[in-house]
Amino acid sequence: MMTMKKIAARALMSAGALLVANSAWALLPIQHWTEASGAQVWLVESPVIPMVDVQLDFDGGSRRDPADQAGLAGAVASMASKGVLGMAAGSGVAEGAPLDENALGEAWADLGASFDASAGSDGLHYSLRSLTDPALLQRAALLAARQMGEPSWPADIWQRERARWSASIKESRTRPATVAGEAFAAAVYGSHPYGYRATEDTLARIEVADMQAFHARTVAACRARVSIVGAVNRAQAQTLVATLLSRLPARTAAECAPLPDVPEVAALSAPAEQRIPFASAQAHVLIGQPGFARRDPDFLALLVGNHILGGGGFTSRLTNEVREKRGLSYSVYSSFAPGLHAGAFSIGLQTRPDQAAQAVQVSRDVLARFVREGPTETELRAAKDNLIGGFALRIDSNKKLLGNVANIAWNGLPLDYLEHWTARVEALTVADIRAAMARKLQPERMVTVVVGGQP
DSSP states (O other): OOOHHHHHHHHHHHHHHHHHHOOOOOOOOOEEEEOTTSOEEEEEEOTTSSEEEEEEEESOSGGGSOGGGTTHHHHHHHGGGSEEOOOOTTSOHHHHSOEEHHHHHHHHHHHTOEEEEEEOSSOEEEEEEEEOOHHHHHHHHHHHHHHHHOBOOOHHHHHHHHHHHHHHHHHHTTSHHHHHHHHHHHHHHTTSGGGOOOOHHHHHTOOHHHHHHHHHHHOOGGGOEEEEEESOOHHHHHHHHHHHTTTSOOOOTTTTOOOOOOOOOOOOSSOEEEEEOBOOSSEEEEEEEEOOOTTOTTHHHHHHHHIIIIISGGGSHHIIIIIITTOOOSOEEEEEOOOSSOOEEEEEEEEOGGGHHHHHHHHHHHHHHHHHHOOOHHHHHHHHHHHHHTGGGGSSSHHHHHHHHHHHHHHTOOTTTTTTHHHHHHHOOHHHHHHHHHHHOOGGGOEEEEEOBOO
């Protein structure tokens, strides 16, 4: 009789051979439907490799953390791998026995599969990767269901993890980048949860009961957004989803009402500047403001505009002016971080403390001119060529494609978003870029944080 390890090994060899043989990826249609449980599903059938990648997203990110318990969502995610409860009689000994963190790791190794949990600013995310051999996939899905729905919450393990996390936070504050990031987030986001950061004090207020309550509020089948990419058809995907959600409590429509709204990020009313002394060879500089939500129709114009401004590496304006012409910094960048709310726009660089004032002024000047005038036709053409030419690399594996499908699912984008992406980028004009940047950025009202140098 073939063991699970032998089945997994044989299937992995087949998958590897097919992966080598297939280097061309094409856009495949996205199917979407809602299960009877209320779970919403997005599926891309990719039959070339006998594997499936699944991402389950819940509205349980750090934006749902209480201010005095910042880090709660992250704690819930971290404890997902620390053990599962035993299942009811009739499930089978192998599948039903309680598992501690070591036994859980061994179980996933035996299946040749993986399951992870993470918490971002907006969501609580679970991801499964498994071969589609029926003998493996069913057991992997059931184990994932237990890990997602019935974590054991061992109190002694949480004490250990909390101590490690607190020590890591304390150590991180010895680095200027951490100090700059915390000050910048607080200044840009104010009282919005996007600005919360876990501290030793907020972690000390988190107990097992708090994690259990947070999990019960947010992780429910009716709240799930499930993205699937792999060698499964719709019927197989429905069976997979039903198994993955089988250990979550069933809820009526009334019990699954939307969670309370989170306020939007407030716009800055005036510029602000912080200079924080720090004994470091380099000063860390951050300049920025609240940006925009991912669902904003200006997203692609801002993506292209930021590529030209500071997101395109050595070809960007900021690099040319700050690094190449003046030698003020080895690297400088700009970025947007859109989420369900207005994530930050930021310009970042490191420079000698005695050059920080000049680097800040040059960066501000470049930004103000770009917002005022927009890109040149030459810059726009080069950005389009780079972004469109690299589009295939965004979807050249099931895992990357899954990330794009999950982005569509999470932000309510149209199912044909990827199909029309290159055409929409190609259609953008200099006027489109200039107008979008002017709508979103106010260089005269930005936050500036400089960490480094003497008082």
